[in-house]
Amino acid sequence: MNQPASVSAVVSPLPAFEVRQLSFRYDSVRGRSSSDRSACVINGMEFTVRQGEIVGVIGPNGSGKSSLLKLLARLVRPQEGTIRLFGDELGSLTRESISRQVAYMPQDLSFDFPFSVLDMVLMGRFPYRRSGLWSFVGWERQEDFAVAEEAMAQTDVMHLANRMIATLSAGERQRVLLARALAQAPRVLMLDEPTAHLDLNHQLDVCRILQRIHAQLQMTVLLVSHDINLASQYCDRILIMKQGAVVCIGPPQEVIHPRVLTEVYGCQVLVDAHLDTGLPRVSLPSQESRRAGAVSAKS
Amino acid sequence: MIVHPSPAQTTLPDPPAMATPVGLQTYEGLAPLQALRARRWYAVMGVMILLTCGAIVFCLQFGAHTLTMAEIWSALTFSTAGTENVSSVIIWDIRFPRILMGLFVGASLAITGAALQALVRNPLADPYVLGISSGAALGATIGLALGLGAIVGGFGLPLFAFIGGGLSIVLVYGIAASQGQLPMHQLLLAGVIVNAVCSALMMFATSILNPASLYRVVLWLMGTLSAPSIPMLMGIGVCLLIAIVLLLRESQALNLLAVGEDAARSLGVDSDRVQRTVFLVSAVLTGAVVSVSGMIGFVGMVVPHLVRILCGADHRLLLPASALGGGILLMVADTAARTVVAPAEIPVGVITALIGGPFFIYLLMTRKYRFFA
Numbered sequence: 210m211n212q213p214a215s216v217s218a219v220v221s222p223l224p225a226f227e228v229r230q231l232s233f234r235y236d237s238v239r240g241r242s243s244s245d246r247s248a249c250v251i252n253g254m255e256f257t258v259r260q261g262e263i264v265g266v267i268g269p270n271g272s273g274k275s276s277l278l279k280l281l282a283r284l285v286r287p288q289e290g291t292i293r294l295f296g297d298e299l300g301s302l303t304r305e306s307i308s309r310q311v312a313y314m315p316q317d318l319s320f321d322f323p324f325s326v327l328d329m330v331l332m333g334r335f336p337y338r339r340s341g342l343w344s345f346v347g348w349e350r351q352e353d354f355a356v357a358e359e360a361m362a363q364t365d366v367m368h369l370a371n372r373m374i375a376t377l378s379a380g381e382r383q384r385v386l387l388a389r390a391l392a393q394a395p396r397v398l399m400l401d402e403p404t405a406h407l408d409l410n411h412q413l414d415v416c417r418i419l420q421r422i423h424a425q426l427q428m429t430v431l432l433v434s435h436d437i438n439l440a441s442q443y444c445d446r447i448l449i450m451k452q453g454a455v456v457c458i459g460p461p462q463e464v465i466h467p468r469v470l471t472e473v474y475g476c477q478v479l480v481d482a483h484l485d486t487g488l489p490r491v492s493l494p495s496q497e498s499r500r501a502g503a504v505s506a507k508s
Numbered sequence: 509m510i511v512h513p514s515p516a517q518t519t520l521p522d523p524p525a526m527a528t529p530v531g532l533q534t535y536e537g538l539a540p541l542q543a544l545r546a547r548r549w550y551a552v553m554g555v556m557i558l559l560t561c562g563a564i565v566f567c568l569q570f571g572a573h574t575l576t577m578a579e580i581w582s583a584l585t586f587s588t589a590g591t592e593n594v595s596s597v598i599i600w601d602i603r604f605p606r607i608l609m610g611l612f613v614g615a616s617l618a619i620t621g622a623a624l625q626a627l628v629r630n631p632l633a634d635p636y637v638l639g640i641s642s643g644a645a646l647g648a649t650i651g652l653a654l655g656l657g658a659i660v661g662g663f664g665l666p667l668f669a670f671i672g673g674g675l676s677i678v679l680v681y682g683i684a685a686s687q688g689q690l691p692m693h694q695l696l697l698a699g700v701i702v703n704a705v706c707s708a709l710m711m712f713a714t715s716i717l718n719p720a721s722l723y724r725v726v727l728w729l730m731g732t733l734s735a736p737s738i739p740m741l742m743g744i745g746v747c748l749l750i751a752i753v754l755l756l757r758e759s760q761a762l763n764l765l766a767v768g769e770d771a772a773r774s775l776g777v778d779s780d781r782v783q784r785t786v787f788l789v790s791a792v793l794t795g796a797v798v799s800v801s802g803m804i805g806f807v808g809m810v811v812p813h814l815v816r817i818l819c820g821a822d823h824r825l826l827l828p829a830s831a832l833g834g835g836i837l838l839m840v841a842d843t844a845a846r847t848v849v850a851p852a853e854i855p856v857g858v859i860t861a862l863i864g865g866p867f868f869i870y871l872l873m874t875r876k877y878r879f880f881a
Contacts, residue, residue: 282774304776313774319629322766322821335775346824347760358538
């Protein structure tokens with residue numbers, strides 16, 4: 210597959226991800242027989258992510274959200290089920306070809322090493338490195354810089370190019386990581402908690418950049434978030450997970466429903482309409498009404 | 509084939525208004541930086557090579573008997589060849605092999621340290637701190653105690669050291685990574701434990717040695733570069749050369765791994781292969797170094813740190829620059845070791861530990877090494 214050296218997704222009529230009967234458990238969870246379903250982190254998931262949509266994955270802690278992203282990025286292999294990426298079975302693709310199509314931005318990155326912002330963004334070009342005797346050190350080429358430049362412009366980090374990553378604010382860092390993901394020239398962008406630990410301003414920055422990327426590059430975006438309100442505002446569809454299974458998937462207006470959330474999170478919630486957009490907005494009820502509901506709240 | 513983007517493609521739409529002002533937006537492009545990066549590599553490596561040559565000449569000068577530059581020059585240019593010139597003998601038979609050994613040992617320790625630090629995402633890692641050196645020393649001591657040092661054509665000792673180092677690196681990594689992650693304190697603690705156990709076993713092994721070999725073993729364990737033989741130099745030089753090639757091949761992968769393993773793997777880094785390569789290279793190099801020069805600590809931690817502070821963390825530059833830096837540091841430290849109390853000698857391991865220990869504490873207490881722009 211040839212891909213132009215630029216940060217734009219290739220339009221395809223096939224769904225970005227088609228997940229069928231997906232089950233997965235970590236090998237370290239031993240001592241239980243494989244038939245024991247509770248050992249599974251992902252348990253018979255079925256869903257489809259269409260080309261060019263923003264899908265938010267929400268669910269309580271330990272519901273398997275991050276594991277799902279790792280499965281979709283082929284960092285781990287499922288025990289059962291199939292994942293199709295634009296029609297191709299994920300297991301039949303080479304690592305390089307997956308890396309050229311799917312960018313994965315995890316949460317736990319280390320900034321202890323003094324890489325510059327440009328170093329960081331150019332790392333996104335790793336799947337496009339040449340192989341050969343004289344290129345064994347892996348220097349970037351002209352087009353790698355061109356793509357990195359475009360990606361950095363998209364996320365407004367051009368002016369930081371020479372700064373050390375450790376000296377940046379959390380919001381700037383997140384934008385740099387987004388640029389690195391875009392430098393991969395992917396068709397699908399997968400983000401694990403892109404707005405965690407960011408203040409409101411920077412949350413807004415990241416979300417606007419995501420929307421811009423989505424609108425300009427027709428990028429498919431899959432993001433995991435604890436922030437239901439943010440997901441409701443910015444996602445086309447929301448996938449709610451509980452114990453490794455799909456509870457429901459659909460537009461925010463349909464799935465952000467008090468009954469669904471109470472069932473999934475095990476606590477009473479209030480859902481009203483956002484003042485600007487009219488999209489559903491979630492808040493926790495007051496102490497009194499929670500006691501009245503006799504359901505213990507758990508964040 | 510990758511299609512070059514046409515100018516129309518790279519024309520970017522105006523950036524929309526941001527939620528926060530993000531300072532001056534200058535879209536001058538990456539072209540100047542790209543040229544700078546290419547030049548920086550050659551500049552840094554050029555300076556390091558010059559410094560290395562300078563350090564060699566400087567170290568040739570000092571010792572039990574201080575030579576003048578003129579004597580060094582005449583010896584280096586072979587203008588006194590054939591004659592039984594004292595300074596020529598001192599330089600070619602005594603000092604030069606020893607300085608070369610310092611260069612090789614220091615380079616091995618520093619490049620191993622740099623690669624390990626990236627792999628375990630911990631800027632404090634080092635073959636000494638992680639217990640690889642003491643594992644290798646234990647292996648070599650056992651080989652000596654069993655009288656097997658001379659087997660395999662004289663390479664019995666490095667072989668035992670390699671096995672010991674390899675076992676301890678696997679052990680330390682296994683202990684630290686048991687929770688699926690690699691927390692910094694756990695890695696250091698695992699290194700401390702392995703160090704302690706190896707030291708205890710080494711003491712036991714030395715206690716059953718006869719007095720004559722005991723003295724030799726103790727002196728060797730303290731770390732010394734004295735009297736290297738030509739095969740020793742050749743052996744460690746070849747190991748080092750292969751190691752540099754193997755590690756440079758993985759240098760961009762090490763960059764990615766230093767930031768995060770999952771992210772690196774999602775970008776196509778074969779983390780298992782890189783891990784195997786780095787562990788194998790560490791075990792072989794540390795085994796070779798320990799069997800010829802004993803326990804020389806902290807060079808592997810201090811040097812990559814200083815190089816990172818001066819020229820960033822890109823391992824394509826960091827690895828070769830650290831190798832030369834480690835060579836310079838050890839050559840100079842060894843010169844100090846043989847001049848400070850001349851004609852007696854301090855074991856060079858004592859000097860590097862005296863430099864490295866306080867440096868390590870300083871790094872632990874301030875995390876200043878993170879910040880420079």
